[in-house]
C-alpha cells in the first residue's frame with residue numbers, strides 16, 4: 001500500500017454530502033480568484049521559470065516549500081496533493097484522528113503535473129502582463145498560492161465523486177464495472193450547476209477585482225483580472241479537470 005493510501009481524511013463523515021461539498025467549492029472560488037488577483041500584480045517574470053541546469057528556480061521553490069509543508073503535516077490530509085509527492089519528509093506533528101473519507105485507491109489520484117503545465121502555459125499569460133520587474137520572491141510565493149488553491153479545488157472532485165457514488169451506487173456500479181468513462185462522465189455532470197458557477201465566478205471577479213471608491217457610481221470599470229478570463233478558466237479547465245478526477249476516482253471505487 002503506497003503512502004497516499006494510508007492518509008487520513010480531514011473530512012468528517014457529517015460533511016460528506018453534496019450540499020456541504022458544494023458550499024466548500026463556492027468558498028474555494030474566493031481563494032482562487034484572490035490568488036489570481038494577487039499574481040496579476042506582477043508581470044510574467046519568466047527568469048523564474050527558465051531552466052538553469054536541470055530545474056528552474058520556481059521548480060526548486062515549489063519543491064522546497066512542499067517539504068516544509070509536509071513537515072507540518074499538510075499532505076497527511078486527503079484534501080491536499082503535492083506537486084512533487086516523491087521523497088517528501090515525514091510530518092513532525094501527529095495527523096488528525098479521523099476516519100478516511102475516501103476509498104484508498106482513489107485517494108492516490110494526483111493530476112498536479114497537468115495542472116502545473118496548464119498554469120504555466122495557458123493561465124499565466126492570460127493573467128500576467130509581459131515583462132520582468134525583478135520581484136521574483138513575491139511572484140513565486142503568489143504562484144505557489146494559485147497552484148495550491150487550484151490543485152485543492154480540482155482534487156476535491158474525489159470527495160464529490162465519493163458522495164455521488166454513496167447517494168446512488170445502483171446508478172454508478174454498472175458503469176464502473178464496464179469501465180465506461182463516458183457513462184460516468186454523463187452521470188456525474190450537472191450542466192445547470194456548471195453554468196451557474198461560470199456566471200458566479202465572473203461576477204465575483206468583478207466584485208473582488210475593482211478598486212473600491214468611497215463615492216457611489218464611481219466605478220472605473222477596470223478589473224484586476226479580466227472577469228471573462230476567470231469564467232473561461234472555470235469552464236475550460238477547472239471544472240473539466242475536476243470531472244476527470246471524479247471519473248478516475250469512480251473507476252477505482254470498487255477495487
Ligand SMILES: C=C(O[C@@H]1C=C(C(=O)O)C=C[C@H]1O)C(=O)O
Nearest residue numbers: 160188189190191193194239242
Ligand atoms: C463538482 C460537481 O460535479 C460536476 C463538476 C462541477 C464542478 O467542477 O464545479 C460542477 C457540476 C458537475 O457537473 C458537482 O456536481 O458539484
